[in-house]
Amino acid sequence: MPYILIQITKENVTTAQKQQLIQEATDLVVRVLHKDPATTFVVIDEVDTDNWGVAGESVSTIRNRQRIGK
Amino acid sequence: MPYILIQITKENVTTAQKQQLIQEATDLVVRVLHKDPATTFVVIDEVDTDNWGVAGESVSTIRNRQRIGK
Amino acid sequence: MPYILIQITKENVTTAQKQQLIQEATDLVVRVLHKDPATTFVVIDEVDTDNWGVAGESVSTIRNRQRIGK
Amino acid sequence: MPYILIQITKENVTTAQKQQLIQEATDLVVRVLHKDPATTFVVIDEVDTDNWGVAGESVSTIRNRQRIGK
Amino acid sequence: MPYILIQITKENVTTAQKQQLIQEATDLVVRVLHKDPATTFVVIDEVDTDNWGVAGESVSTIRNRQRIGK
Amino acid sequence: MPYILIQITKENVTTAQKQQLIQEATDLVVRVLHKDPATTFVVIDEVDTDNWGVAGESVSTIRNRQRIGK
Numbered sequence: 001m002p003y004i005l006i007q008i009t010k011e012n013v014t015t016a017q018k019q020q021l022i023q024e025a026t027d028l029v030v031r032v033l034h035k036d037p038a039t040t041f042v043v044i045d046e047v048d049t050d051n052w053g054v055a056g057e058s059v060s061t062i063r064n065r066q067r068i069g070k
Numbered sequence: 071m072p073y074i075l076i077q078i079t080k081e082n083v084t085t086a087q088k089q090q091l092i093q094e095a096t097d098l099v100v101r102v103l104h105k106d107p108a109t110t111f112v113v114i115d116e117v118d119t120d121n122w123g124v125a126g127e128s129v130s131t132i133r134n135r136q137r138i139g140k
Numbered sequence: 141m142p143y144i145l146i147q148i149t150k151e152n153v154t155t156a157q158k159q160q161l162i163q164e165a166t167d168l169v170v171r172v173l174h175k176d177p178a179t180t181f182v183v184i185d186e187v188d189t190d191n192w193g194v195a196g197e198s199v200s201t202i203r204n205r206q207r208i209g210k
Numbered sequence: 211m212p213y214i215l216i217q218i219t220k221e222n223v224t225t226a227q228k229q230q231l232i233q234e235a236t237d238l239v240v241r242v243l244h245k246d247p248a249t250t251f252v253v254i255d256e257v258d259t260d261n262w263g264v265a266g267e268s269v270s271t272i273r274n275r276q277r278i279g280k
Numbered sequence: 281m282p283y284i285l286i287q288i289t290k291e292n293v294t295t296a297q298k299q300q301l302i303q304e305a306t307d308l309v310v311r312v313l314h315k316d317p318a319t320t321f322v323v324i325d326e327v328d329t330d331n332w333g334v335a336g337e338s339v340s341t342i343r344n345r346q347r348i349g350k
Numbered sequence: 351m352p353y354i355l356i357q358i359t360k361e362n363v364t365t366a367q368k369q370q371l372i373q374e375a376t377d378l379v380v381r382v383l384h385k386d387p388a389t390t391f392v393v394i395d396e397v398d399t400d401n402w403g404v405a406g407e408s409v410s411t412i413r414n415r416q417r418i419g420k
Contacts, residue, residue: 001181001289040125052251054319056236059281072146098165103153112262147393184332194392212357213283214356231378251283
């Protein structure tokens with residue numbers, strides 16, 4: 001009965017990528033822990049880049065610097 | 071001081087339904103655990119059907135099949 | 141396909157109380173949102189009173205003051 | 211390697227306020243627990259006022275009453 | 281910068297299984313979303329079977345019935 | 351009405367450190383967002399080092415290598 005939360009920044013994740021995450025994350029707990037896929041949940045939470053911080057900065061700030069740096 | 075998270079798919083949940091969830095979930099921990107309602111939080115998290123997977127498939131995929139199957 | 145998290149302080153919650161929380165929280169989303177109980181999860185997370193803060197104080201500190209105040 | 215979730219109601223939080231929350235929450239775990247800021251995440255989750263309940267009522271309901279009461 | 285939470289019942293999960301979950305869940309977001317593994321967190325949360333409910337019953341109750349049924 | 355979750359590895363965090371985290375995290379949302387401390391929750395979740403992964407490895411594995419490397 002696993003519950004898997006995949007929290008990521010909202011940066012153009014496609015429906016196909018989401019389907020792959022759901023399928024493979026489910027497969028992972030079925031394979032490794034012998035869980036029943038019928039009661040395995042995968043929730044993908046996409047977070048605005050303004051709302052995610054790493055090393056004390058928002059991902060928006062980090063992405064802006066990366067763009068300028070190119 | 072309970073914190074209750076109700077995570078569901080975003081499928082036309084009405085304001086009245088949300089109010090009922092908040093009221094009854096609060097009442098549940100007050101009744102069963104004698105908690106103070108003043109410090110009981112209920113958070114409803116509505117998740118896009120593309121972002122919720124069950125049995126290795128997104129709820130969007132499952133809903134599409136259910137519609138066709140009718 | 142709801143996922144319900146009930147986070148509370150670890151203060152002698154009995155098995156019977158946990159069963160009642162699980163049963164009634166499941167019933168709540170079945171009744172209000174017409175969800176399938178078979179794919180409704182309820183997770184109870186019991187948190188040490190040292191690890192839960194309200195109003196800037198740990199619940200341990202609050203409970204100690206309440207005991208002395210009696 | 212801390213993960214800090216700051217869940218608040220969605221009520222006109224500015225980008226500057228979000229940056230301050232990210233910076234100071236990161237600084238807090240670096241200062242108190244000597245954690246590495248490079249692997250410290252801060253996630254701000256803004257919740258619609260219809261979806262957050264306190265004392266059995268939604269924050270929307272509470273805010274409406276506060277507005278009328280003024 | 282993904283954060284992956286794998287919440288499962290506490291039922292004799294080995295250190296080797298945990299390592300495999302961490303390695304493969306990290307690999308999944310690196311492969312599908314091109315994320316940096318250095319800032320990918322995986323947290324495994326093991327929940328007591330008394331504290332996890334499915335279909336209105338605790339997993340403890342379900343496991344007891346399964347044992348008797350054998 | 352903020353809810354702040356501070357998730358860290360379980361590595362000898364003292365009661366005094368927990369109290370400081372609770373006090374300063376509460377103060378942060380009061381100062382920056384003008385929230386009411388009476389309805390501000392801080393939950394500290396200490397995770398076993400076997401159950402936390404970074405860069406595809408458990409923190410236990412990383413700590414062992416750091417000890418040998420000294």
